[in-house]
Amino acid sequence: MEELLNVVSEGINKINTNIARNKKYFDYPFTTNCGHFYKLLLLHSQVECWEQFLKLLNKFKGDRDVTFTKQCEEFEKRITIEKSMVPGFVTQDTLNQMIEYMRTLEWKVEELLRKESHVFSKERNE
Known part of the structure; x- marks a missing residue:
């Protein structure tokens, strides 16, 4: 159970890092590319799903412990x-x-x- 929690946490951290990197791209004045905004939106959606999954795993861990x-x-x-x-x-x-x-x-x-x-x-x- 701990291994699964660690893997999911690492995945969430990777997505958050990717979000931070993509946000820095928008600091430049030539960013009118809609594809990057869409990519950022999808990354936020992914991280929300994984965080919900992590909460569910923590709940199950609490039930099993x-x-x-x-x-x-x-x-x-x-x-x-x-x-x-x-x-x-x-x-x-x-x-x-x-x-x-x-x-x-x-x-x-x-x-x-x-x-x-x-x-x-x-x-x-x-």
């Missing part, structure tokens, strides 16, 4: 209480929380597998 604890016992208690009230019924809120917890576990497992495969491939190359 949640420290989690074992919740099996808590879910077990909630399910038994809900089943005792109405037999065979579990509330939608409990199910949604269980699904969200499973997603965070999957993210952590994927991260660990990626790290493990990266370390394994690095050891194999050495």
